[in-house]
Amino acid sequence: MAELTAFRYHPGASILHRVDPRFKLGCLIIASMGALNGDAAALGLWSIASAALFAEMRMPLMTVARELRYFALLILLVVLARTLTAAGEPLIRFWGVALTRQGLIEGALAGWRLGLVVMLGLLFMAATRTWQVKSAVESLLKPVPFIPHKRIAAMMGLLLRFIPLILSTARDTADAQRARGIENRRNPVFRLIKLAVPLLRKTFLDADRLATAMDARCYTESRSTQPLFARGGDWAFLGAVCGLSFLALSLPCF
Amino acid sequence: MNPSPIHDSSEQLRMTVYASLMAAFIAAGAYIAVPIGPVPVVLQNMFVLLAGLLLGWRWAAAAVGVYLLAGICGLPVFAGGTGGVGRLVGPTGGYLIGYLPAAAVVGWMSERRDNNRVLDVLGLIAGTMVVYLCGVFWLKMATGMSIGKSLALGMYPFLPGDGLKIIAAAAIAGAVRPMIRKPGKVAHSHGYS
Amino acid sequence: MAILEVDGLSHRFSDGAVGIEDIQLTVREGGFTVLAGPNGSGKSTFLRHLNGLLTPTSGDVRVQGVSVREDPRRARQLVGMVFQDADSQIVGETVYDDVAFGPENLMLDRQEIHQRVMGALVALGMSDMAGQRTHLLSGGEKRRLAIAGILAMGSEVIVLDEPFSNLDYPGVRQVLAAILDLHARGRTILLTTHDLEKAIAHADRLLLMEKGRIVADGPPDAVLSKTEPLGVRRPCAVRWGRPVESWLS
Numbered sequence: 028m029a030e031l032t033a034f035r036y037h038p039g040a041s042i043l044h045r046v047d048p049r050f051k052l053g054c055l056i057i058a059s060m061g062a063l064n065g066d067a068a069a070l071g072l073w074s075i076a077s078a079a080l081f082a083e084m085r086m087p088l089m090t091v092a093r094e095l096r097y098f099a100l101l102i103l104l105v106v107l108a109r110t111l112t113a114a115g116e117p118l119i120r121f122w123g124v125a126l127t128r129q130g131l132i133e134g135a136l137a138g139w140r141l142g143l144v145v146m147l148g149l150l151f152m153a154a155t156r157t158w159q160v161k162s163a164v165e166s167l168l169k170p171v172p173f174i175p176h177k178r179i180a181a182m183m184g185l186l187l188r189f190i191p192l193i194l195s196t197a198r199d200t201a202d203a204q205r206a207r208g209i210e211n212r213r214n215p216v217f218r219l220i221k222l223a224v225p226l227l228r229k230t231f232l233d234a235d236r237l238a239t240a241m242d243a244r245c246y247t248e249s250r251s252t253q254p255l256f257a258r259g260g261d262w263a264f265l266g267a268v269c270g271l272s273f274l275a276l277s278l279p280c281f
Numbered sequence: 282m283n284p285s286p287i288h289d290s291s292e293q294l295r296m297t298v299y300a301s302l303m304a305a306f307i308a309a310g311a312y313i314a315v316p317i318g319p320v321p322v323v324l325q326n327m328f329v330l331l332a333g334l335l336l337g338w339r340w341a342a343a344a345v346g347v348y349l350l351a352g353i354c355g356l357p358v359f360a361g362g363t364g365g366v367g368r369l370v371g372p373t374g375g376y377l378i379g380y381l382p383a384a385a386v387v388g389w390m391s392e393r394r395d396n397n398r399v400l401d402v403l404g405l406i407a408g409t410m411v412v413y414l415c416g417v418f419w420l421k422m423a424t425g426m427s428i429g430k431s432l433a434l435g436m437y438p439f440l441p442g443d444g445l446k447i448i449a450a451a452a453i454a455g456a457v458r459p460m461i462r463k464p465g466k467v468a469h470s471h472g473y474s
Numbered sequence: 475m476a477i478l479e480v481d482g483l484s485h486r487f488s489d490g491a492v493g494i495e496d497i498q499l500t501v502r503e504g505g506f507t508v509l510a511g512p513n514g515s516g517k518s519t520f521l522r523h524l525n526g527l528l529t530p531t532s533g534d535v536r537v538q539g540v541s542v543r544e545d546p547r548r549a550r551q552l553v554g555m556v557f558q559d560a561d562s563q564i565v566g567e568t569v570y571d572d573v574a575f576g577p578e579n580l581m582l583d584r585q586e587i588h589q590r591v592m593g594a595l596v597a598l599g600m601s602d603m604a605g606q607r608t609h610l611l612s613g614g615e616k617r618r619l620a621i622a623g624i625l626a627m628g629s630e631v632i633v634l635d636e637p638f639s640n641l642d643y644p645g646v647r648q649v650l651a652a653i654l655d656l657h658a659r660g661r662t663i664l665l666t667t668h669d670l671e672k673a674i675a676h677a678d679r680l681l682l683m684e685k686g687r688i689v690a691d692g693p694p695d696a697v698l699s700k701t702e703p704l705g706v707r708r709p710c711a712v713r714w715g716r717p718v719e720s721w722l723s
Binding site: 187 | 291299304305331358370423426445452456457461
């Protein structure tokens with residue numbers, strides 16, 4: 028799985044690493060919402076805060092930039108679309124399209140917002156282990172009625188477990204078919220079917236075996252799980268994030 | 282040779298594992314991508330449709346729901362090895378949201394009859410339309426483009442590929458279904474809720 | 475004392491095919507039994523009755539005197555099962571998480587879980603791998619991990635289905651050493667194989683299965699001569715009239 032997610036957990040003992048995952052998840056959502064609805068001042072505030080956390084985590088800036096490149100195209104599209112569609116006084120005209128002052132500002136803001144939300148997600152992923160995410164989801168869904176929180180957490184763990192299996196099986200299947208000259212067939216539907224059918228059959232068989240092995244190890248949904256304990260520091264962190272979002276809301280627009 | 286069906290082990294556990302597997306396929310499908318335009322052409326949506334065909338509407342919706350939730354919680358399951366709310370609220374987030382009703386629609390249609398190719402294909406077409414309904418509307422809202430532009434950018438270029446994926450999905454489901462032991466009527470009543 | 479008692483056990487699949495037929499067997503505590511037979515002879519089907527993964531069409535299995543049918547959960551705890559495909563039975567993301575899966579299912583408290591996990595990892599010589607990602611392990615390590623996973627549940631009987639398949643020579647030796655170590659600590663071992671060479675030197679009993687029935691049962695020396703008509707290759711040494719050597723020596 029290492030090759031498909033360059034950006035994942037970075038072992039460490041930073042402030043963010045030590046925060047209870049439930050609080051981290053809550054803060055991630057608060058901060059993302061804050062960033063999505065914020066103006067320039069609010070965005071600046073959130074950007075400084077996340078940059079500080081990245082620095083405290085001793086994450087090399089190049090790594091962060093490399094991860095963001097996946098989003099470059101997406102962010103660029105938003106910037107362009109906003110820039111070219113906003114109404115206002117035109118600065119320059121070319122090919123019948125007017126470039127407006129408002130458009131430029133709006134485009135830059137939209138790009139900044141999206142970039143910031145992505146950065147926040149990266150921060151969270153870098154400082155949180157998978158099992159912590161699972162436990163956090165389980166614990167947060169617990170009070171919601173009619174939602175089988177333990178099953179959902181278990182499914183999230185299984186989901187991550189199956190991804191590398193699927194990719195390696197797909198690779199093996201494709202290699203075996205290339206060895207028998209599948210490239211000579213031009214029809215993409217034929218090739219897709221010939222790849223997907225053995226891939227699904229093999230992985231469903233594996234899933235079946237896994238279910239049996241889980242059963243053999245006494246699987247129940249009421250099993251005990253890793254407990255999470257909130258400490259004073261976690262509340263302080265949540266408080267800081269809430270404080271920051273109030274500050275961001277109350278800042279004067281300009 | 283392995284002993285065939287271990288039919289006494291828990292049906293619910295097996296469906297939970299199957300749904301997790303389809304959620305993993307949806308995530309893995311995002312990595313097999315041909316980038317054309319803002320939305321990479323990926324096999325992801327085909328696996329969403331297949332989840333409906335193979336698991337029925339409840340477990341298909343559960344598979345997509347768990348996939349989305351994993352992404353929201355920052356697990357790296359969205360395209361490009363990322364996760365987080367950012368992806369979901371971004372301009373292409375509507376397609377991801379649309380997967381949820383789409384899988385349910387396909388699953389519901391295919392459950393009307395056992396292994397009926399016509400119903401499967403109708404369900405697949407309906408499911409695909411549901412994805413675009415959510416996706417294009419969201420794209421329009423997020424970017425402020427006109428509806429015509431949104432369609433031209435966010436739907437038309439992908440339709441030929443989707444047609445091929447629908448044909449493939451129907452054929453694949455026909456070949457894979459016999460080996461997937463779906464729960465009987467009794468198991469359905471205490472399904473995912 | 476008999477730890478496993480199998481009484482007239484038969485299983486017929488839903489399509490009418492016979493899985494196993496009228497199996498009569500007792501396994502004494504602390505024994506090392508090898509169950510051999512060609513593919514499709516019903517070995518795996520038989521094993522899955524020992525912890526209630528399959529329910530018999532007729533007959534019964536008792537673990538320490540209690541029927542599996544009455545208390546499958548207890549049977550699953552006491553009879554730990556290591557499946558043939560090591561990859562598809564790993565549940566946890568890390569070695570520690572995977573071994574903790576069983577004890578967590580038994581709803582033990584956290585401290586007890588930790589003790590059991592570390593105890594099992596020490597027993598399998600894997601205590602320094604606790605934090606390692608499971609999909610990066612070698613074949614032999616995965617199989618040992620599977621054994622640790624059932625050991626942490628407190629299993630008394632350890633059932634292994636083809637434990638040496640798909641392993642390289644060091645992998646076979648690792649797994650064999652682990653099995654012998656557990657046997658020396660008093661665990662009852664029951665393993666299936668179609669390749670007698672690797673384990674028979676250590677077994678005190680050999681069972682042969684064919685078409686769902688047990689057709690030979692006794693000390694390895696006595697049974698080995700009957701294997702080949704049943705599609706199980708006799709170890710080389712036996713052909714030359716010499717005693718079978720351990721793979722560990």
